[in-house]
Amino acid sequence: MKITSVRTAVIDGNFPWVLVRIETDEGITGLGEAYWGVGVAELVHKAGPLIVGENPFNIGKITELLIRCLSGEGSSGGATVTAISGIEIALWDLVGRALNTPIYNLFGGRFRDQIRVYADCHAGATPDPASYAERAKSVAGAGFTAIKFDLDTPNPYTRDISDDPHPRRQWCEPWNRTIGAAERNWMVDVVAAVREAVGPDIMVAMDAHWKFSTNDAILLAQALEPFDLLWLEDPVPPENIEAQRMVTHSTRTPICTGENLYRKHGFRELIEKQAARIIAPDIPKMGGLMEAKKVADWADTYYIPVAPHNVASPIGTVASSHVCAAMNNFLVIEFHAHDVEWWKDLVDGTPPIVDGFIAMTDAPGHGLTLNEDVARANLKPGSSFFGEYPYEC
Ligand code: MG
Numbered sequence: 484m485k486i487t488s489v490r491t492a493v494i495d496g497n498f499p500w501v502l503v504r505i506e507t508d509e510g511i512t513g514l515g516e517a518y519w520g521v522g523v524a525e526l527v528h529k530a531g532p533l534i535v536g537e538n539p540f541n542i543g544k545i546t547e548l549l550i551r552c553l554s555g556e557g558s559s560g561g562a563t564v565t566a567i568s569g570i571e572i573a574l575w576d577l578v579g580r581a582l583n584t585p586i587y588n589l590f591g592g593r594f595r596d597q598i599r600v601y602a603d604c605h606a607g608a609t610p611d612p613a614s615y616a617e618r619a620k621s622v623a624g625a626g627f628t629a630i631k632f633d634l635d636t637p638n639p640y641t642r643d644i645s646d647d648p649h650p651r652r653q654w655c656e657p658w659n660r661t662i663g664a665a666e667r668n669w670m671v672d673v674v675a676a677v678r679e680a681v682g683p684d685i686m687v688a689m690d691a692h693w694k695f696s697t698n699d700a701i702l703l704a705q706a707l708e709p710f711d712l713l714w715l716e717d718p719v720p721p722e723n724i725e726a727q728r729m730v731t732h733s734t735r736t737p738i739c740t741g742e743n744l745y746r747k748h749g750f751r752e753l754i755e756k757q758a759a760r761i762i763a764p765d766i767p768k769m770g771g772l773m774e775a776k777k778v779a780d781w782a783d784t785y786y787i788p789v790a791p792h793n794v795a796s797p798i799g800t801v802a803s804s805h806v807c808a809a810m811n812n813f814l815v816i817e818f819h820a821h822d823v824e825w826w827k828d829l830v831d832g833t834p835p836i837v838d839g840f841i842a843m844t845d846a847p848g849h850g851l852t853l854n855e856d857v858a859r860a861n862l863k864p865g866s867s868f869f870g871e872y873p874y875e876c
Contacts, residue, residue: 484509484581486539489531489570491524493866494858497823500796502853503527503569504869505577507539513577514853516799517569518768524866526556526566534570540581542574542773560745564770571771572802579848586802586849590776590809598804598841601629601688601713601790603819606636612672616680619687622821626838629686629713629815632677634703635694640665660696660720662703671706678710686713686815688739693720697729704734713815714739714761714790728758739763742792746770750778757785761814765792766803775803779810788814797826797835802849804841816841828857 485508494500499519506512517523533552534545549558549567556563579586587593602622607614615632622630640663662670670689677687689712695703700718707715714737719726721743731738737760744750746769753759762782766775779789791803793816800818807813818836820826827834830851835841844850859868 484539486535486537490869491527492868493524493863495861495863496796497820498794499863501569503573505573511577511581513573514798515569515573516767516795518565518765520562520565522562523566526563527569530566530570539574539577546571564745565768568767568771575772576848583847586805587808590806593808593843594811595808596843598807599815600818600836600839600841601631601815602627602821603817604630604632606633610638612676615673616676619677619680623681623685628839631688631690634670634689635692638669640669662695662699667703667706674707674710688713690716691718693717695719697726700730701733704736708735712736724752724756724758728756731758731760737761746774747777754782761788761790763790763792767795767799772806776806779812783812788812790814791816793817794819797830797851801835801851805849808843830854
Protein backbone atom coordinates (compact mmCIF):
# COMPACT_ATOMS: atom_id res chain seq x y z
CA MET A 484 0.00 0.00 0.00
CA LYS A 485 1.27 3.47 -0.88
CA ILE A 486 0.17 6.97 0.09
CA THR A 487 -1.13 8.87 -2.93
CA SER A 488 -2.33 12.19 -1.49
CA VAL A 489 -2.49 14.30 1.67
CA ARG A 490 -5.14 17.02 1.72
CA THR A 491 -7.00 19.27 4.17
CA ALA A 492 -10.38 20.83 4.85
CA VAL A 493 -10.56 23.54 7.49
CA ILE A 494 -13.87 23.60 9.35
CA ASP A 495 -15.04 26.87 10.90
CA GLY A 496 -15.84 25.64 14.42
CA ASN A 497 -15.25 27.49 17.67
CA PHE A 498 -11.63 26.95 16.61
CA PRO A 499 -10.51 26.21 13.03
CA TRP A 500 -10.60 22.40 12.88
CA VAL A 501 -7.89 21.35 10.39
CA LEU A 502 -9.01 17.99 9.02
CA VAL A 503 -6.40 15.90 7.18
CA ARG A 504 -7.33 13.21 4.67
CA ILE A 505 -4.76 10.71 3.42
CA GLU A 506 -5.52 8.51 0.41
CA THR A 507 -3.78 5.37 -0.81
CA ASP A 508 -3.44 3.41 -4.02
CA GLU A 509 -5.66 0.68 -2.53
CA GLY A 510 -8.59 3.01 -1.95
CA ILE A 511 -8.30 3.01 1.84
CA THR A 512 -8.29 6.48 3.37
CA GLY A 513 -7.58 7.93 6.81
CA LEU A 514 -8.99 11.06 8.42
CA GLY A 515 -7.05 12.98 11.05
CA GLU A 516 -7.11 16.41 12.61
CA ALA A 517 -4.47 18.96 13.52
CA TYR A 518 -4.84 21.64 16.19
CA TRP A 519 -5.56 25.06 14.72
CA GLY A 520 -2.91 27.63 13.91
CA VAL A 521 -1.70 29.99 11.23
CA GLY A 522 0.01 28.02 8.49
CA VAL A 523 -0.93 24.55 9.77
CA ALA A 524 -2.95 23.56 6.69
CA GLU A 525 -0.24 24.96 4.44
CA LEU A 526 2.37 22.91 6.31
CA VAL A 527 0.26 19.75 5.91
CA HIS A 528 0.24 20.32 2.17
CA LYS A 529 3.95 21.03 2.18
CA ALA A 530 4.51 17.72 4.00
CA GLY A 531 2.31 15.74 1.59
CA PRO A 532 4.76 15.31 -1.31
CA LEU A 533 7.43 14.18 1.17
CA ILE A 534 5.40 11.08 2.06
CA VAL A 535 3.55 10.28 -1.16
CA GLY A 536 4.74 6.80 -2.17
CA GLU A 537 5.49 5.77 1.43
CA ASN A 538 3.87 2.73 3.02
CA PRO A 539 1.29 4.23 5.47
CA PHE A 540 1.97 1.44 7.98
CA ASN A 541 5.42 2.92 8.67
CA ILE A 542 4.01 5.66 10.90
CA GLY A 543 7.08 5.97 13.10
CA LYS A 544 9.37 6.35 10.13
CA ILE A 545 7.02 8.77 8.35
CA THR A 546 6.74 11.12 11.34
CA GLU A 547 10.50 11.02 11.88
CA LEU A 548 11.01 11.71 8.17
CA LEU A 549 8.74 14.75 8.40
CA ILE A 550 10.43 16.01 11.56
CA ARG A 551 13.77 15.85 9.76
CA CYS A 552 12.67 17.16 6.35
CA LEU A 553 10.73 20.07 7.84
CA SER A 554 13.45 21.13 10.28
CA GLY A 555 13.76 24.43 8.40
CA GLU A 556 10.09 25.10 9.13
CA GLY A 557 10.77 24.56 12.84
CA SER A 558 9.86 20.94 13.46
CA SER A 559 10.97 20.86 17.09
CA GLY A 560 7.74 22.62 18.07
CA GLY A 561 4.91 24.86 16.97
CA ALA A 562 2.82 24.73 13.80
CA THR A 563 5.07 22.24 12.02
CA VAL A 564 4.66 19.64 14.77
CA THR A 565 0.94 20.40 14.78
CA ALA A 566 0.71 19.72 11.04
CA ILE A 567 2.63 16.47 11.47
CA SER A 568 0.23 15.52 14.29
CA GLY A 569 -2.75 15.78 11.93
CA ILE A 570 -0.99 13.56 9.39
CA GLU A 571 0.01 11.06 12.07
CA ILE A 572 -3.57 10.76 13.34
CA ALA A 573 -4.88 10.25 9.79
CA LEU A 574 -2.32 7.46 9.34
CA TRP A 575 -3.48 5.63 12.49
CA ASP A 576 -7.07 5.84 11.26
CA LEU A 577 -5.98 4.55 7.86
CA VAL A 578 -3.99 1.65 9.31
CA GLY A 579 -6.82 0.73 11.67
CA ARG A 580 -9.24 0.61 8.76
CA ALA A 581 -6.78 -1.42 6.67
CA LEU A 582 -6.47 -3.96 9.50
CA ASN A 583 -10.18 -3.74 10.38
CA THR A 584 -9.41 -2.92 14.00
CA PRO A 585 -9.89 0.10 16.29
CA ILE A 586 -6.92 2.37 16.88
CA TYR A 587 -6.74 1.45 20.58
CA ASN A 588 -5.86 -2.12 19.60
CA LEU A 589 -2.76 -0.76 17.84
CA PHE A 590 -1.60 0.71 21.18
CA GLY A 591 -2.01 -2.39 23.34
CA GLY A 592 -5.77 -2.49 23.75
CA ARG A 593 -8.01 -0.62 26.14
CA PHE A 594 -7.97 -0.18 29.88
CA ARG A 595 -11.51 1.19 29.81
CA ASP A 596 -14.60 1.10 27.63
CA GLN A 597 -15.68 4.68 28.40
CA ILE A 598 -13.49 7.77 28.17
CA ARG A 599 -14.37 10.38 30.76
CA VAL A 600 -14.78 13.87 29.28
CA TYR A 601 -14.68 17.17 31.12
CA ALA A 602 -16.60 20.15 29.82
CA ASP A 603 -14.85 23.48 29.56
CA CYS A 604 -17.34 26.02 30.98
CA HIS A 605 -15.19 29.17 30.55
CA ALA A 606 -17.00 31.52 32.95
CA GLY A 607 -20.28 32.62 34.42
CA ALA A 608 -22.48 35.01 32.46
CA THR A 609 -21.34 37.71 34.89
CA PRO A 610 -18.43 37.97 37.35
CA ASP A 611 -20.82 37.14 40.19
CA PRO A 612 -19.77 33.79 41.73
CA ALA A 613 -23.47 32.84 41.73
CA SER A 614 -23.39 33.07 37.94
CA TYR A 615 -20.48 30.59 37.83
CA ALA A 616 -22.44 28.31 40.12
CA GLU A 617 -25.45 28.46 37.81
CA ARG A 618 -23.33 27.56 34.78
CA ALA A 619 -21.69 24.71 36.72
CA LYS A 620 -25.06 23.27 37.69
CA SER A 621 -26.31 23.50 34.12
CA VAL A 622 -23.28 21.71 32.59
CA ALA A 623 -23.12 19.05 35.30
CA GLY A 624 -26.85 18.58 34.79
CA ALA A 625 -26.12 17.74 31.14
CA GLY A 626 -24.33 14.63 32.36
CA PHE A 627 -20.71 15.73 32.75
CA THR A 628 -18.95 14.37 35.81
CA ALA A 629 -16.03 16.77 35.39
CA ILE A 630 -16.02 20.47 34.53
CA LYS A 631 -13.50 23.32 34.23
CA PHE A 632 -13.76 27.08 34.58
CA ASP A 633 -11.33 29.91 33.84
CA LEU A 634 -10.22 31.80 36.92
CA ASP A 635 -8.45 34.61 35.06
CA THR A 636 -11.65 36.07 33.66
CA PRO A 637 -12.76 39.68 34.27
CA ASN A 638 -13.62 40.25 37.91
CA PRO A 639 -14.80 43.24 39.90
CA TYR A 640 -11.34 43.83 41.32
CA THR A 641 -9.27 43.88 38.14
CA ARG A 642 -7.04 46.91 38.13
CA ASP A 643 -6.45 49.45 35.33
CA ILE A 644 -9.80 48.48 33.82
CA SER A 645 -10.81 52.08 33.04
CA ASP A 646 -10.28 53.54 29.58
CA ASP A 647 -8.37 50.52 28.37
CA PRO A 648 -9.53 49.76 24.81
CA HIS A 649 -8.09 46.25 24.69
CA PRO A 650 -10.38 43.78 26.45
CA ARG A 651 -7.65 41.22 27.20
CA ARG A 652 -5.88 43.84 29.29
CA GLN A 653 -8.94 44.01 31.47
CA TRP A 654 -8.16 40.57 32.80
CA CYS A 655 -6.23 40.35 36.05
CA GLU A 656 -3.44 42.93 36.19
CA PRO A 657 -1.69 41.99 32.99
CA TRP A 658 1.89 43.01 33.43
CA ASN A 659 3.30 42.22 36.86
CA ARG A 660 1.50 38.88 37.34
CA THR A 661 0.41 39.71 40.88
CA ILE A 662 -2.92 38.83 42.43
CA GLY A 663 -4.40 41.38 44.82
CA ALA A 664 -6.05 40.14 48.02
CA ALA A 665 -9.49 41.18 46.74
CA GLU A 666 -8.92 39.36 43.46
CA ARG A 667 -7.77 36.24 45.25
CA ASN A 668 -10.79 36.35 47.52
CA TRP A 669 -13.01 36.67 44.45
CA MET A 670 -11.36 33.58 42.92
CA VAL A 671 -11.86 31.66 46.15
CA ASP A 672 -15.51 32.75 46.20
CA VAL A 673 -15.95 31.52 42.61
CA VAL A 674 -14.45 28.13 43.39
CA ALA A 675 -16.48 27.84 46.60
CA ALA A 676 -19.69 28.70 44.74
CA VAL A 677 -19.00 26.17 41.99
CA ARG A 678 -18.07 23.44 44.47
CA GLU A 679 -21.20 24.08 46.53
CA ALA A 680 -23.37 24.09 43.40
CA VAL A 681 -22.19 20.73 42.05
CA GLY A 682 -21.42 18.94 45.32
CA PRO A 683 -18.41 16.85 46.26
CA ASP A 684 -18.71 14.18 43.58
CA ILE A 685 -18.28 16.31 40.46
CA MET A 686 -14.64 16.88 39.49
CA VAL A 687 -13.88 20.58 39.24
CA ALA A 688 -10.76 22.03 37.59
CA MET A 689 -9.73 25.67 37.24
CA ASP A 690 -7.54 27.26 34.55
CA ALA A 691 -5.37 30.35 35.14
CA HIS A 692 -3.82 30.62 31.64
CA TRP A 693 -0.24 31.26 32.76
CA LYS A 694 -1.09 34.57 34.38
CA PHE A 695 0.56 34.70 37.80
CA SER A 696 3.89 35.06 39.56
CA THR A 697 5.32 32.04 41.34
CA ASN A 698 4.55 33.30 44.82
CA ASP A 699 1.04 34.55 44.04
CA ALA A 700 0.31 31.27 42.28
CA ILE A 701 1.35 29.41 45.43
CA LEU A 702 -0.86 31.63 47.61
CA LEU A 703 -3.79 31.07 45.27
CA ALA A 704 -3.28 27.30 45.11
CA GLN A 705 -3.06 27.11 48.90
CA ALA A 706 -6.21 29.22 49.30
CA LEU A 707 -8.05 26.75 47.03
CA GLU A 708 -6.97 23.66 48.96
CA PRO A 709 -10.26 23.28 50.91
CA PHE A 710 -12.24 22.80 47.69
CA ASP A 711 -10.71 19.53 46.50
CA LEU A 712 -10.00 20.71 42.97
CA LEU A 713 -9.23 18.17 40.30
CA TRP A 714 -6.46 20.57 39.38
CA LEU A 715 -5.37 24.19 39.06
CA GLU A 716 -4.08 24.61 35.52
CA ASP A 717 -1.21 26.81 34.38
CA PRO A 718 -1.03 29.24 37.31
CA VAL A 719 2.44 30.38 36.15
CA PRO A 720 3.90 30.90 32.64
CA PRO A 721 4.78 27.62 30.90
CA GLU A 722 8.41 28.04 29.98
CA ASN A 723 10.09 27.95 33.41
CA ILE A 724 9.93 24.39 34.70
CA GLU A 725 11.64 25.34 37.96
CA ALA A 726 8.84 27.82 38.73
CA GLN A 727 6.28 25.12 37.90
CA ARG A 728 8.04 22.74 40.25
CA MET A 729 8.06 25.28 43.08
CA VAL A 730 4.31 25.86 42.78
CA THR A 731 3.54 22.15 42.46
CA HIS A 732 5.57 21.24 45.53
CA SER A 733 4.12 24.07 47.65
CA THR A 734 0.47 23.09 47.66
CA ARG A 735 -1.93 20.19 48.05
CA THR A 736 -3.95 21.55 45.10
CA PRO A 737 -2.80 19.46 42.10
CA ILE A 738 -1.09 21.59 39.46
CA CYS A 739 -1.67 20.71 35.80
CA THR A 740 0.23 21.96 32.74
CA GLY A 741 1.39 20.85 29.32
CA GLU A 742 -0.83 22.21 26.54
CA ASN A 743 2.05 24.39 25.26
CA LEU A 744 4.58 21.59 25.05
CA TYR A 745 5.54 19.68 21.91
CA ARG A 746 6.87 16.15 21.39
CA LYS A 747 8.33 13.97 24.11
CA HIS A 748 11.33 16.26 24.32
CA GLY A 749 9.10 19.13 25.39
CA PHE A 750 7.77 17.10 28.33
CA ARG A 751 11.14 15.68 29.42
CA GLU A 752 12.13 18.22 32.05
CA LEU A 753 8.55 18.68 33.33
CA ILE A 754 8.21 14.96 33.97
CA GLU A 755 11.70 14.29 35.26
CA LYS A 756 11.46 17.14 37.76
CA GLN A 757 7.92 16.09 38.69
CA ALA A 758 7.02 19.73 38.17
CA ALA A 759 3.31 18.98 37.66
CA ARG A 760 0.93 16.55 39.39
CA ILE A 761 -1.04 16.10 36.13
CA ILE A 762 0.06 16.70 32.53
CA ALA A 763 -2.16 17.95 29.71
CA PRO A 764 -0.71 17.18 26.27
CA ASP A 765 -2.83 18.40 23.36
CA ILE A 766 -2.60 15.29 21.21
CA PRO A 767 -3.44 16.77 17.75
CA LYS A 768 -0.92 19.53 18.54
CA MET A 769 2.06 17.98 20.35
CA GLY A 770 2.96 15.20 17.93
CA GLY A 771 0.01 12.83 17.63
CA LEU A 772 -1.14 9.55 19.14
CA MET A 773 2.14 7.65 19.39
CA GLU A 774 4.04 10.65 20.76
CA ALA A 775 1.29 11.15 23.36
CA LYS A 776 1.52 7.47 24.36
CA LYS A 777 5.27 7.79 24.80
CA VAL A 778 4.79 10.88 26.99
CA ALA A 779 2.07 9.11 29.00
CA ASP A 780 4.27 6.07 29.61
CA TRP A 781 7.14 8.30 30.66
CA ALA A 782 4.85 10.25 33.02
CA ASP A 783 3.64 6.96 34.45
CA THR A 784 7.13 6.16 35.69
CA TYR A 785 6.48 9.02 38.14
CA TYR A 786 2.80 8.03 38.62
CA ILE A 787 1.66 11.26 36.92
CA PRO A 788 -1.83 11.04 35.33
CA VAL A 789 -2.62 12.40 31.85
CA ALA A 790 -5.55 14.75 31.17
CA PRO A 791 -5.31 15.83 27.52
CA HIS A 792 -6.08 19.41 26.57
CA ASN A 793 -8.46 19.29 23.61
CA VAL A 794 -10.30 21.82 21.43
CA ALA A 795 -10.81 19.50 18.47
CA SER A 796 -13.79 18.46 16.37
CA PRO A 797 -15.16 14.93 16.91
CA ILE A 798 -12.37 13.59 14.68
CA GLY A 799 -9.46 14.78 16.83
CA THR A 800 -11.37 14.21 20.07
CA VAL A 801 -12.33 10.59 19.40
CA ALA A 802 -8.96 9.73 17.80
CA SER A 803 -7.26 11.08 20.93
CA SER A 804 -9.67 9.07 23.07
CA HIS A 805 -8.51 5.86 21.41
CA VAL A 806 -4.96 6.32 22.65
CA CYS A 807 -6.32 7.50 26.02
CA ALA A 808 -8.14 4.15 26.26
CA ALA A 809 -4.74 2.48 25.97
CA MET A 810 -3.05 4.61 28.68
CA ASN A 811 -3.30 3.18 32.18
CA ASN A 812 -2.67 6.67 33.59
CA PHE A 813 -5.39 8.47 31.61
CA LEU A 814 -7.55 10.71 33.81
CA VAL A 815 -10.00 12.77 31.71
CA ILE A 816 -10.04 14.53 28.31
CA GLU A 817 -11.30 18.03 27.56
CA PHE A 818 -14.38 18.97 25.53
CA HIS A 819 -14.29 22.60 24.51
CA ALA A 820 -17.40 22.84 22.32
CA HIS A 821 -20.26 22.50 24.78
CA ASP A 822 -21.86 25.58 23.21
CA VAL A 823 -21.33 24.46 19.57
CA GLU A 824 -24.64 22.78 18.85
CA TRP A 825 -23.49 21.15 15.57
CA TRP A 826 -20.19 19.72 16.92
CA LYS A 827 -21.73 16.24 17.11
CA ASP A 828 -23.32 16.59 13.67
CA LEU A 829 -19.93 16.76 11.96
CA VAL A 830 -19.93 12.95 12.06
CA ASP A 831 -22.62 10.42 11.20
CA GLY A 832 -24.43 8.25 13.70
CA THR A 833 -24.53 8.37 17.48
CA PRO A 834 -23.12 11.57 19.06
CA PRO A 835 -19.53 10.86 20.15
CA ILE A 836 -20.14 12.16 23.69
CA VAL A 837 -23.11 10.81 25.62
CA ASP A 838 -23.62 11.81 29.27
CA GLY A 839 -20.06 13.04 29.58
CA PHE A 840 -18.36 9.92 28.24
CA ILE A 841 -17.03 8.69 24.88
CA ALA A 842 -17.82 5.03 24.37
CA MET A 843 -15.08 3.02 22.67
CA THR A 844 -16.55 0.91 19.89
CA ASP A 845 -15.20 -1.99 17.85
CA ALA A 846 -15.34 0.03 14.61
CA PRO A 847 -12.06 0.16 12.70
CA GLY A 848 -9.79 3.19 12.88
CA HIS A 849 -11.31 5.93 15.03
CA GLY A 850 -14.68 4.67 13.88
CA LEU A 851 -16.05 8.01 12.68
CA THR A 852 -17.47 8.96 9.30
CA LEU A 853 -17.38 12.64 8.39
CA ASN A 854 -20.78 14.11 7.53
CA GLU A 855 -19.69 15.86 4.36
CA ASP A 856 -22.83 18.00 4.12
CA VAL A 857 -22.23 19.46 7.58
CA ALA A 858 -18.51 19.80 6.88
CA ARG A 859 -19.06 21.64 3.61
CA ALA A 860 -21.71 23.88 5.15
CA ASN A 861 -19.22 24.93 7.83
CA LEU A 862 -16.10 25.10 5.70
CA LYS A 863 -13.85 27.97 6.69
CA PRO A 864 -14.00 30.72 4.06
CA GLY A 865 -11.00 30.32 1.75
CA SER A 866 -10.51 26.62 2.48
CA SER A 867 -11.16 23.97 -0.12
CA PHE A 868 -12.80 20.67 0.74
CA PHE A 869 -9.83 18.29 0.55
CA GLY A 870 -8.79 19.99 -2.68
CA GLU A 871 -5.47 20.87 -4.20
CA TYR A 872 -3.22 23.42 -2.60
CA PRO A 873 -2.56 26.34 -2.75
CA TYR A 874 -5.62 28.04 -1.45
CA GLU A 875 -6.18 30.58 1.26
CA CYS A 876 -6.85 29.19 4.70
MG1 MG B 1 -5.64 25.62 29.64
